Amino acid sequence: MDVLTETTANSIYIDGQWRPAASGETFEVINPADGQRITTVAAGGRADARAAIESAARAFPAWAASTAYERSEILYRAWRILTDRTEELARILTTEQGKPLKAARTEVKYAADFLIWFAEEAKRVYGRTIPSARADQRFLVLHQPIGVVGAVTPWNYPISMITRKVAPALAAGCTIVLKPAEDTPLCAIEVFKALEAAGLPAGVANLVTARDPKPIGDEFIENPLVGKLTFTGSTSVGKSLTRGASDQLKRVSLELGGHAPFIVFEDADPVHAAKGAALLKFLNTGQACISPNRFYVHASIHDAFVETFTDRVAKLQAGSGFDKDVAIGPLINQAAMDKMSAQVSDAIDKGAVATTGGARMAGPAVEAGFFFAPTVLTGVTPDMRIYREETFGPIGAVCRFDNETDVIRAANDTRYGLAAYIYTRDLSRALRVSEALKFGMVGVNDINPTSAAAPFGGVKESGLGREGAQEGIFEYLDTKLIGISL
């Protein structure tokens, strides 16, 4: 891969220095489209995490004392660097993660959006005064950076999930140590190069690439210098980190799994909804926590929806993200392939029908990679695994419903609560159902209710806290009350 000719073995960035792992160990980064090794990066361990945390702790007082304007300036510069390097970064992203190049460019832009958004929000951390019942007393509320942040990010959006944490943390005046996902460390390295080039002082942001995440997570949890943990990934790992962090009552933000319902009411246009469904479900090969997992379609328009949905999905071209016409890339690894096969065969055994796809893909363009055929299942029912388990892959599971009350109950019948989607032309219904859905985000005739300006996050077992928007920076700030007697 042309953009990755230089060695990346010095991929740990601590105190402004690029270095190898303390142990000297490395691990391979694999291209999921062809199973080939891309490069080798440092396999950081607990000692590296500790050194990174200590560096962040040393850098904290000066960074916290810098003005919001100074921090903002650096984030603006990093935004400019990422934006100018979009093409190169998109190619690295496609190489290590697999998504089509066009989608990779969109993700790089989304990543840069967080830098500019929080460059602006840095200056808007307003406190307030509160009237007191005592004439001789004043209350002052202000917000101060928490301290050192330990951040863990996933492989599915390997660049935007990093800036979504790093930008608000830095804007707030926190310092940070990031552990990126083991499958996709290369985008992380590029973000840190951009921060370095933007003039970020040494030690303010530190990167520890690692093959084994557990020792790094343990150090984040146990080291008292870390004041806050921010995690995006699976619900099970999020819970276990939270359990660990509870010992010192560290602040925690979590963006976890989802099981999004996508409800198409009888007054919606089934063809329009099916086109939206086909676009949304197969974005990033279904590897998104806000990807719809259950399509509930009203019985009166079910067949029309399924016809267009199947037709669109069957036409999606899979292959290397570098091929111009490819709309769908590989899954990240073999474990993901196995999960798809297991969910499909379980559903079919219990009576579902695959109207397209349903198995691993064959053929020269896809054989070497982790390609599962884009699939539509109809007749999906609550006893099937796919109805409860997050799929994280290219399978659209369709169920029928007959009335609004039942479908709201069914949609909410999940331990997750991240995103939900509804299609309707009835304004009252749109509001009524949006309010009744127990999810953090609802798209109404809208398949992309996300933006750096909008609060992203879930309820129930989908997470704690919000990223992006005004809310995002407050995840990195403590509230302080000052009471003054005159």
Ligand code: ADP
């Ligand atoms: P997925 O199954 O989708 O890969 P994970 O939750 O396992 O989701 O991974 C998301 C991120 O969490 C990755 O960066 C991974 O390395 C990290 N991770 C996994 N287990 C741990 C752990 N015990 N401590 C810290 N980070 C972890």
